[in-house]
Amino acid sequence: MKKTAIISGITGQDGAYLAQLLLQNQYRVIGLTRENQPRNTSGLEYLDIDESVELVDCNLLHKDEIVALFEKYKPNEFYNLAAQSSVYQSFKHPIATFQFNTISVFNLLESIKTIDPKIRLYQASSSEMYGRVNNLPITENSVLHPLSPYAISKAAAHFTCIHYRESYDMHVSCGVLFNHESYLRQPTFFVKKILRESIKISKGEQEVLWVGNIDVKRDFGYAPHYVEAMFLMLQQPIPTDYLICSGESITLRAIVYYIFDKLGIPHSACQVSDELYRPSEIEDMYGDNTKAKSELNWQYKLTIFDTLDLLLAEELKNDK
Secondary structure, X not given: OOOEEEEEOOOOHHHHHXXXXXXXXXXXXXXXXXXXXXXXXXXXXXXXXXXXXXXXEOOOOOHHHHHHHHHHHOOOEEEEOOOOOOHHHHHHOHHHHHHHHHHHHHHXXXXXXXXXXXXXXXXXXXXXXXXXXXXXXXXXOOOOOOOOHHHHHHHHHHXXXXXXXXXXXXXXXXXXXXXXXXXXXXXXXXXXXXXXXXXXXXXXXXXXXXXXXXXOEEOOEEHHHHHHHHHHHOOOOOXXXXXXXXXXXXXXXXXXXXXXXXXXXXXXXXXXXXXXXXXXXXXXXXXXXXXXXXXXXXXXXXXXXHHXXXXXXXXXXXXX
């Protein structure tokens, strides 16, 4: 009998790649969308799985809708990828960001506890929770010091999941994913923006790439491989939390210049705008993926430049 998995945030890059992986493992996949909002299924269509995923409207802020969903589909696993995930937007809309990113998780956990405590839950936590860290690399035991409304909301949701796991013996695992990119990434995210606008500059369609603080350092990885870790977490007999990362960091400037060099663009085409700076910023961040590799047998060997090469090749292939 097929297992059933529900994915919230199905229209994002992680949701699409995770749906593809689950279908390959013979799951029935239910994808959640928001009522009265346009369904952007471009990612599912790009992976040619749009006909294989069942899309259902569900507002995670309404607990009664989640309860009805669980009673109807009786899922084995729930992957919670839905969130207001833009750090930049969270400074503009801090209350709405905190409300959705925390209340939705409470509703899911309470519904599982009530309907079927055997349902396994994956919660998408974020490396942004760690913020200003004293020691690198970050590990699962590092102290959290969030520096944005988004990071604060994710930290609250993260500890909520730990509370339910420890208090009610529920199978809840949190994946702390560091920056991970793919062709399906939305254009508002840094690497996707760099790739798309750099290609425009190389074709003479744009003159300058405007950026904010590009001297900060980040840990970047390849999204299709990161979702494999999500799946593996819910296959473990004992739930816990894992860092999913490449284990190295690079300045955003180095990323820009690498792409520019690949496309034959002079570095002077990169211009800094003070308006694109964040109110607070993490200077450097990279994680230790030892636990995920050893306990999940997660195989990840790509360097950041390997990832950039894959992303650029796919962007050029699909550039119209």
